[in-house]
Ligand SMILES: NC(=O)c1ccc[n+]([C@@H]2O[C@H](COP(=O)([O-])OP(=O)(O)OC[C@H]3O[C@@H](n4cnc5c(N)ncnc54)[C@H](O)[C@@H]3O)[C@@H](O)[C@H]2O)c1
């Protein structure tokens with residue numbers, strides 16, 4: 001991989017390599033764009049098969065956060081970290097403290113939070129070394145685990161997508177097929193169940209499946225069967241790239257709305273589902289509840305204010321659908337246009353982010 005060429009192509013600002021022999025920390029912080037404000041994005045811990053894969057993942061995810069934060073109306077740029085290692089075996093407190101010191105060295109250009117493989121406890125360890133971390137324990141006046149709030153945002157976004165597809169946003173009696181019933185999807189199920197939706201679930205973890213069957217009268221299917229079940233809404237809540245050449249012909253759903261990041265294998269798959277008349281709720285818009293919630297900590301966390309902002313996901317998606325129809329483009333492209341227009345308009349009056357009083361965490 002030619003790193004500078006890649007960074008130039010997608011206009012990245014900064015890539016930081018962090019190494020600490022004592023704790024085994026090997027991390028890559030990617031900062032994509034700070035036009036709107038400091039880069040906020042989670043820390044992923046994963047067993048990458050090569051250093052190149054890790055760097056590529058950090059860069060790709062950081063750019064995704066630029067779009068997610070811009071589309072959510074946040075005054076924040078996009079960044080992300082990957083830590084190379086197995087979250088089940090390789091963690092130790094010193095690792096996250098060493099990482100916290102690296103974040104501190106960036107002087108507020110990058111703020112972190114949870115992502116796949118990291119927890120509130122890890123964020124608390126980072127917080128021992130820096131204030132530039134969110135999603136820490138509520139006892140610090142913080143918002144804690146973002147997953148339930150992401151789930152609430154996905155539920156609201158599902159309703160917006162239902163409104164677009166069916167002319168009503170009621171989910172009562174609708175069948176929703178959920179792939180991956182982990183932290184976020186469990187919260188989605190709670191809201192769906194309360195509203196009277198029929199739920200179909202699958203997961204590679206049998207305990208997770210059983211939990212959903214018991215709590216929500218969900219019907220369970222095998223992982224490979226989730227694409228072809230009879231349903232109104234397909235909700236990818238596990239992995240990326242599940243909307244691809246193999247799965248699209250199997251889908252019976254009129255709506256795709258779920259929490260997973262990078263759901264489209266390529267943008268062409270977004271074009272294909274658009275042509276088939278499937279309403280796709282772009283992933284980074286519908287799953288922005290978690291980041292909206294942790295971002296509220298930067299103003300001194302207020303739960304009801306944060307939840308009101310999360311509810312705007314409904315309107316953001318309706319706006320995406322409007323742009324899609326107005327400009328005759330697929331919804332993923334409409335979301336990109338919405339985010340890019342916001343960044344471009346601010347770029348005209350601002351250059352790179354500089355730390356100033358307005359953006360510190362001093363009120364926490
Ligand atoms: N947690 C958040 O706040 C948040 C925010 C934005 C986006 N997301 C995205 O949402 C998705 C879910 O996040 P989460 O925090 O609930 O993660 P999680 O690990 O708690 O849940 C994911 C579930 O998917 C299951 N799974 C993995 N591979 C599968 C497969 N092939 N088939 C079926 N099930 C499979 C896992 O067993 C697990 O139960 C991820 O893609 C994540 O990046 C999460």
Ligand SMILES: CC(C)C[C@H](N)C(=O)O
Pocket residue numbers: 040041042068112113114115116135146261287288290291294
């Ligand atoms: C800041 C975090 C809550 C970000 C979250 N992991 C996401 O992908 O949106």
